[in-house]
Amino acid sequence: MTRYLPYLLIGILFGFVLIKSEAASWYRIQEMFHFQSFHMYGILFSAIATGAISIQIIKRLGKRKALDGQAIDIPEKAPGTKSYVIGGLIFGLGWGLIGLCPGPMFALAGTGSLGAIVVLAGALHGTWLYGALKQHLPR
Amino acid sequence: MDWLTHPWPWYVAGPLIGSMVPMMLFIGNRSFGISSNLRHLCAITQPPTVDVKFFRYNWREHTWSLVFVIGTALGGYLAGVVFANPVPVELSQAAQSMLTSWGFTQPGLDLVPEELFHTSVHNFTFLFACGVLVGFGTRYAGGCTSGHAITGLSTLQLASLYAVLGIFGGGLAASWLLVPRMLQ
Numbered sequence: 001m002t003r004y005l006p007y008l009l010i011g012i013l014f015g016f017v018l019i020k021s022e023a024a025s026w027y028r029i030q031e032m033f034h035f036q037s038f039h040m041y042g043i044l045f046s047a048i049a050t051g052a053i054s055i056q057i058i059k060r061l062g063k064r065k066a067l068d069g070q071a072i073d074i075p076e077k078a079p080g081t082k083s084y085v086i087g088g089l090i091f092g093l094g095w096g097l098i099g100l101c102p103g104p105m106f107a108l109a110g111t112g113s114l115g116a117i118v119v120l121a122g123a124l125h126g127t128w129l130y131g132a133l134k135q136h137l138p139r
Numbered sequence: 140m141d142w143l144t145h146p147w148p149w150y151v152a153g154p155l156i157g158s159m160v161p162m163m164l165f166i167g168n169r170s171f172g173i174s175s176n177l178r179h180l181c182a183i184t185q186p187p188t189v190d191v192k193f194f195r196y197n198w199r200e201h202t203w204s205l206v207f208v209i210g211t212a213l214g215g216y217l218a219g220v221v222f223a224n225p226v227p228v229e230l231s232q233a234a235q236s237m238l239t240s241w242g243f244t245q246p247g248l249d250l251v252p253e254e255l256f257h258t259s260v261h262n263f264t265f266l267f268a269c270g271v272l273v274g275f276g277t278r279y280a281g282g283c284t285s286g287h288a289i290t291g292l293s294t295l296q297l298a299s300l301y302a303v304l305g306i307f308g309g310g311l312a313a314s315w316l317l318v319p320r321m322l323q
Contacts, residue, residue, distance in 0.1 A: 004206040006166045011210020012217065014159060019218035020145075021152030022228050025250040031234035033314035042149030043156065044288060050157025051293025058161060070168040077281065077291060077298035084301035087280025088287070092309020094272030097317060098265075099251065101284045102173040102277060105270075106208045108250065110215030115256030118263045122270020127177040128185075129271065130278040131193030137279065 003068065015107040024108045026099030033096055082138050094126075143222045146229065160290055167203060172286030174277035175201070176208045219250070241322045280305065 021043055022028045032040035055074065058064065064072050095101050100108060100119055108116035130137075163169040182198040185191065198205075228247035230238070238246035243254065255262060277283040280302045282291065287306070291299020 003167075004203055007203045007207045008210040008213075010159060010162050010166075011207035012214040013155065013210075014207070015211035015214020015216075016218040017147065017152050017155045017214070018211070019215050019250070020147040020224075021149065021156075022146055022250060023152070024215070025228050025247075026252055026255065027228050027230055027234065027238065027247050027250075029310075030238070030314055030318065031230055033310050034234065034237060036233040036237065037231040039149050043153040044284075046150060046153025047157035047289050048293045050154040051160035051289055052295070054158065054161035055294055058164065066165055066168040068167045072164050072168050074164070074294050075170055077296050080298065081301050084280050084287075084298050085305040087276050087278070088302040088305020088307075089276070089309040089312075090272055091276025091280055091283060092306040092311075093313045093317075094269045094276060094309075095284075095306065096310035096313025097272070097321075098255075098269040100273070102177065102273065103211060103283070103285055105273075106173070106176075106211040107215030108219070110212030111219030111250075112216070113251065113256065114258060115251065115262065115266050118266045119270040119273070122267035123177050123274035123277075124180055124270075125267075126271035126274025126276070127174075127278050128181045128191070128194070128274075130275045131178070131181060131191045134193055 006067070014103065015110060018104050018107040019111065024100065024104035029095065029099035080139055086138070144225060146224055146226070157289065157293065159285075160293055169203060170286070171290045172204075172282055173208060173211070174274075174283040174286060176204055177274050178278060179205055241319060276309070 018024045023040065023043060028037075028040055031037045058072060066072055091101075098119055100116065102123065105116055105120050105123060109120050159171045163171045178194065179198045179201050182194040182196060185194045227245070228250065230247045235246055243252060246252075256266070273283075280287065282299070282302060284306070287299040287302040292303060
């Protein structure tokens with residue numbers, strides 16, 4: 001069980017940050033999509049910059065091992081265009097409407113918001129629907 | 140300990156979220172992403188009589204990821220209930236006047252508007268339907284804001300750029316065309 005403890009701890013940090021930064025706020029998401037504040041863009045851009053810089057450092061350090069002994073490698077996403085664009089559009093529509101993407105969904109559900117739990121239930125059904133229809137969708 | 144109960148600025152929150160990428164790699168060579176957990180939860184609950192191949196895999200290999208989102212919910216509880224912000228969301232002036240024109244009397248009083256999230260058949264139908272879009276779309280695109288916008292873009296992946304363009308396009312359409320109409 002202890003090997004999962006680090007994931008629990010950084011998960012707690014992640015959820016804490018999502019609420020404290022108001023990234024889980026419907027209002028903040030509307031404000032973002034209407035370009036009325038830098039707040040959400042600041043979060044996203046500085047998160048990407050932090051990730052990118054640390055990835056470059058990891059790469060320059062050469063072959064390093066993770067704490068559990070595995071070699072660190074950065075997985076490549078499968079090639080393609082359609083699935084990324086169409087899937088992104090559908091997800092974006094949902095995100096713009098309810099202002100919750102998957103991370104904030106879990107964080108807000110944790111605050112006891114019944115509405116967020118309903119959204120999460122919907123997201124599980126949507127995921128299941130995708131799994132059932134996968135073969136018939138353009139890639 | 141004021142900082143625990145007050146909202147955090149973007150330059151604190153962003154780097155902390157971005158640091159999830161290297162931390163996941165260092166702990167166990169894992170890729171930071173949230174939406175795949177929705178798939179794992181489907182895999183756990185799929186009854187043997189329903190056999191969708193997409194959900195037939197050993198989800199136990201992804202226990203670490205499920206533990207991470209349990210943590211996310213706990214973090215949400217701590218930040219939103221135990222150390223709740225005593226002040227409303229500090230929205231920009233422009234956002235406040237837009238939201239007022241949409242009919243919200245106290246924009247930013249809570250994280251989410253009571254008008255859309257309070258318990259009613261109408262609201263819950265809407266929230267569920269939007270959740271379906273998010274679940275379907277993220278799996279189709281193979282990731283969400285964390286997996287594509289943050290992990291994908293910071294590792295310079297073209298696929299993630301396509302996904303982010305799609306996500307942003309969808310979000311703009313919803314926020315400019317659908318939300319104002321829906322509230323009238």
